Amino acid sequence: MEMINFKKIATATMLGLAFAVCYADDSRPLPEPPKGFYVPAENLITGGQPSKSDFLQLKNAGVTKVINLRAPAEEIDFNEQQQAEALGLEYVSLPVAGAADITLENAEKLHALLADEQKVFLHCASGNRVGALLAIRAHAFQGQPADASLEVGRAAGLGSLEEKVKSVFESLQ
Known part of the structure; x- marks a missing residue:
């Protein structure tokens, strides 16, 4: 009789442990994105052109979508789309050829692409166009003041396109 109770207790314990392992809250932080990239928001990593090997690090950091602003x-x-998709990442191209493409319309397209709350890696060649469109998005579609919107852009890589961004802000008034 004692052996049967021991077996029942041992079985119940093992099942309980298996259940706990399967359903435990794994709150370990994800690995960091590759060096040289920015993290301006919780679900957003930005920067310049990633290397082929950066894509695995981005996936390991939780990225599920890549948005490429390069023309x-x-x-x-290398074929960036092929590299991203081989890792199971969604790949989107939103060509922004330069200052002439830093527009409210392109910021609106980017805003729509970021609306699904996936963890996104957003890039161009240097991060400058990324920061420019994110600044416009923050001001025009998220209601942030101009100064705060520029800070959003700078945190994502905005540099020499800042004057272009300011001119878009002025056109909104």
Whole structure:
């Protein structure tokens, strides 16, 4: 009789442990994104052109979508879309060729692409166009004041396109 109770207790304990392992809250932080990238918001990593090997680090950091702002004429030495999709990442191209494409319309397109709350890696060649569109998005679609919106842009890589961003802000008034 004692052996049967021991077996029942041991079985129940093992099942309980298996259940706990399967349903435990794994709150360990995800690995950091590759060096040189920015994290301006919880679900957003930004920067310049990633290397082929950066994509695995981005996936390991929790990224599920890649948004590339580079224009098709900006060639690189590997197929970025193929690399992202091979890792199971959604890939979106939103070509922004330069200052002329830093517009309210492109910021609105980006705003729509960021609306689903996936963890996103957003890039161009240097991060400058990324920061510019994020600044416009913050001001025009998220209601932030101009100064705070510029800070959002700078935190994401905005540099030489700041005057262009300010001109878009002025056109909104």
